[in-house]
Amino acid sequence: MNTMSARLLTRLYPRAWRQRYGSEFEALLLDGQGGLQAGANVVWSAIREHISPTQGGRMNQPSYSFLNLFKIPSAFIPVAMSLSALALVLVHIALYGVAREADEGATAHLWQLLMAGQLPVLAFFAIKWLPKAPRPALGVLAVQACAVLASMAPVFYFNW
């Protein structure tokens, strides 16, 4: 079976199942001969897994790693917003220098929007993930805090 088909078929399973077995299941599909019969078997099994999910064992204890958690939109969007804000500041410095301006320009407004806009996303992430997976969630929050500090550093450094 080719990689694309194996990935698509694995995506049919519920998220919890994929987190536990996805990688090894995909490897099995890639090892196998594939074909319509095997594909139908996977589709039917995935439907059954949705109707009657596997219980017990490690299925009830989903393991959230830092990287798994970082793929969640509410984890990476604030970081992306902070980095965009930092990029805005750096582009502004490159184009217009570090002199303080009398009036706030479009760059400053965009920077403020990016910094303020990420606050609800950050709060949502913390409320949802800190109770479920404290350690990796704290790691993600630390990365988010670093990104915020990095984007604020030039603003404070040049006393804008």
Next chain:
Amino acid sequence: MRSTRNVVKREPNPELGHYSDPPLLVLASLSGGPKHGHAMVEDIARLCGTRLGPGTLYGAIARLEGLGWIEPLEPEDRRRPYRITGEGLRIFRAKMATLQQFVKAGTERLEPL
């Protein structure tokens, strides 16, 4: 243990059918030593001529792991081998004893015919 209908078959003799109880087949395969998914499919095919479909195999693996009858080992590349646990071995022995009794009783009934 749930019975199965979703088995990708390769029967040596279509008239005789095939044995199809994926969790038991997985236990039988792992009683011969730890194996990953593809090795289990091949081993089971050699054992009884039944080629389990990938979905059926992992349905059985997930349930057996949930029951604590098999356990995962460290993955080798992306393939993860499994091994039978002490409890799984005990269940497999009990199941085999039942099947032996069944075979014996069935054979005895066939003798006068």
